[in-house]
Amino acid sequence: MISKSHITQRFISYVTVDTESDPNSDTTPSTEKQWDLANQLVQELKDIGLEDVSIDENAYIMATLPSNVSHEVPTIGFISHFDTSPDFTGANVNPQIVENYDGKDILLNKENNIVLSPDYFEDLKQYVGQTLITTDGTTLLGADDKAGITEIITAMEYLIQHPEIKHGTIRIGFTPDEEIGRGAHKFDVEKFNASWAYTMDGSQIGELEYENFNAAGAVITIKGKIVHPGYAKGKMINSMYIAQEFINSLPKLETPEHTSGREGFFHLYQTSGKVEETTLHYIIRDHDKTKFEARKKTIEDVVETLNKKHGAATVTAVIKDQYYNMREKVEPVMHIVDIAEEAMKSLDITPIIKPIRGGTDGSQLSFMGLPCPNIFAGGHNFHGRYEYVPVESMIKAVAVIVKIAEITATKNS
Structure with missing residues (x-):
């Protein structure tokens, strides 16, 4: 479906741009450097052929993939954030690619003896044989949530290149400052104009969440x-x-x-x-x-x-x-969770439905009138030097986005 090299190159082009947010700033975005990636994303969205590409004075990005069916289909959305956490430096990210992971310790940084070990991070064991992207041990990676952005853009590009896949209108949105709790504060839900959306901001493959703290x-x-x-x-x-x-x-x-x-x-x-x-x-x-x-x-x-x-x-x-807990706003429209679950199962992905021990843009957006469950983006160990993402998980996330769009159009045909 999607080549490893294509999605890897796209992801690396995002994580090597420093977009760390700042909780002590009162501007939006909270750091000027977030504009660097925001402007890059706007150009890329235009280049792949999306319509209505816009960026507002606060760096909120929106774009549209028009419907390719004649019948009425609810407009759905996919949302991710482009800032990275201030918990650990996001400057000078130097991604390392581990091909055909052998299940053993990964030496991230020889000079400082920084090791990513499956003895401590047991989730690594489920990715034996896959391609991992890690840090060099001195920064975070930024898979939270540049993996989500990578997946959304790649999915839109794929749908444009494969018009035989039927879908309704799809809206995408990228936000600043999610990591400091402000990602949805200035999100224009009315302008976004979707019936519901999904944040691509979860962790391991299969995660599907509609509850949070x-x-x-x-x-x-x-x-x-x-x-x-x-x-x-x-x-x-x-x-x-x-x-x-x-x-x-x-x-x-x-x-x-x-x-x-x-x-x-x-x-x-x-x-x-x-x-x-x-x-x-x-x-x-x-x-x-x-x-x-x-x-x-x-x-x-x-x-x-x-x-x-x-x-x-x-x-x-x-x-x-x-x-607040978005469950209150999602439960009345549980079909939107059911669609995501069906999409995963059709792709042989086992859904992991569990509460988020944290927050998400989707929580605030749900209370702003845009019900918004959260789907895996594939990364692990966010906000620190041990962060990594399997390329295969990102490819699967792309497939889930495409399948959700297809199922939504089919169910409303």
């Missing part, structure tokens, strides 16, 4: 009083000790490192403190809406308890919701 962020501020330590008895209030009380008041086993599946958590990801003031930054996650609300209430209850002990307004919490 409900998410909130909490900033806890603890006030203290600084007094010369030699004369501090009965006067000094050390905010860092009260912060320790706060941390210890939350369930110790309800943290990311102790939870899996649909289990939620409190995650302390940043602290800063002196005697006078300490700040704790948490994220709160749960798939279940009732439990999610209970977690926020737990934070508030701990604040109240500590203030009774140490004095009013010693501890304050600012809690802000970030996104």
Whole structure:
């Protein structure tokens, strides 16, 4: 269907462009360098023959593949993001190609003895005999989500070159800043004008997801009083000790490192403190809406308890919701998940339907009126030096996109 060399070259042309986003920026896109790939993508979409190719002032890209059937078919969409995570550098990505993977350790970087090992990353074992694209151990790869972009563009190119495959109108969208939670913030759902869409932003082959965390962020501020330590008895209030009380008041086993599946958590990801003031930054996650609300209430209850002990307004919490579980919006239109599942099964791909332990553009888009399940893009170990993607998984993802388009047109003929 698609040659390995063609999809590999396209993918590498994207990942070698640095598009790291910046959570501390208030612009969209959050980094100027995201424009470099965005403009490259716009030109490529035009070159392969898509119509209505546009890029707005915030670098949101949209394009159309017109229907090639005479009957009415719902317009569907495919969406990916072109930024990479600020968790690890995306500058000077130097992809390594491992042909016919033998199932053994892969030496990513000889100088620093950085090894990608199946003993630690067991998923590698399912790709023996395949072609892997890895990092050189000094950067992330960017398969999240440049693999998705590669797959969408390659699928559109394939459909254009094979008009015998019947499909309705297909819209594609590429977004900036997904990795910092803003990928859908300025997405124009009305302009996109699709009945539903799929994000190509999952991990291993077969993933099909329509559930994600409900998410909130909490900033806890603890006030203290600084007094010369030699004369501090009965006067000094050390905010860092009260912060320790706060941390210890939350369930110790309800943290990311102790939870899996649909289990939620409190995650302390940043602290800063002196005697006078300490700040704790948490994220709160749960798939279940009732439990999610209970977690926020737990934070508030701990604040109240500590203030009774140490004095009013010693501890304050600012809690802000970030996104919600898209299951609520997808379940009423479950046929869109069924179509993706049928497409995978017809291609001998075993669907892995499971909740996302994270967020996705699809969550926010679903609540903006565009139901949007998530499909595998093929990569593993995102956001770090051990990231890799099997080329065969990207080719399969292309086939899934094509098959979804075909099934949607057939079901509505």
